[in-house]
Amino acid sequence: MTGPAWELTLKVGTAGQTHALAAVLGAQLVAGDLLVLTGELGAGKTTFTQGLGEGLGVRAGIISPTFVLVRIHPSRPDGPRPGGPDLVHVDAYRLGSASEIDDIDLENTMDGAVTVVEWGRGRVEHLSESRLEVDLVRTLGGGSPAANLTAGELTGRAPAAATATLDFDTDDDDEPRTIVLRGFGPRWVTPPDLPEAGPGPAPEPEPEPEPTERTS
Template sequence: MHELGIELAQLLRAGDLLVLTGPLGAGKTTLTRGIGDGLRVRGPVTSPTFVLARTHPSLVDGVPLVHVDAYRLSSALELDDLDIDFARSVVVVEWGGGMLDGVAESWLEVEIVRPTGASEAGTDPASDADEPRTVTVTAFGPRWGAGPTA
């Protein structure tokens, strides 16, 4: 997941939004950590569960990474209250499915699926570290050549 994040970061620019979905322990934060490493932002990139959003400035005069955990948010209005600079950052939102209507005209949805039988919520990190995942990336909007978002 980390290596995929590093590769994905090479495609990203200011204004890009990624929405990550998947069960606990699927690798959403690990993917985001890889994106942060690929963008060369100040770290460590850790789950912002209790602060809801964390901004990681670039170490190389590049674009900052905003990492959001929307698990405890109940609406797009609460997300809007975080006052995130979507236009000048790469924004990664974990658990943001259905909460980003009207936030951006283009975004990537990244769904991560863990295989059946994987340890629940990453309770056995040693066995989960190299566990294969299925990752599906779906592009929406003109930024990704996916046509208009209706």
């Protein structure tokens, strides 16, 4: 298996910084991009995806797709990127294999959207020759068995190997986090242009008009 072309490690101190960093990245994404998010409970996966949505200019109201598997957030005609790609947000936590990913027909939306898959490592690599992997790691004091997982230990680790509660991503505190990005394939020969994390706005989790949902 070919390794990443590069690896970039960034430190953030607040949820607002996570959101702001992802918004800068989202503004650089294009239709067909595939992002694979890995992170345990409260690591910031939803906050990060909300930031991507802001940068992409899609409809607000991004929440975890845990129970519906897929949420589609359309590009806003009055947003910063009218006519830009939609955001397809997937939670693969309950999907055990690449074949189950195929069952939800992501191939039909990938060409016109940016696809973000939580817990997708080992399940979605066949969907595209290029992908951006994003590990979000927090420092916890005790608690769940996942509390002491490092970025390296999260790589390739099945979610069930940690704890059954990891799919509930609360993202609700300002504990420092490490964000590790890795680029694979011709799309990501060079890393995106990301500044050092600044203060940034706090995410706004309230859902607005209901996005399209798919459960199968």
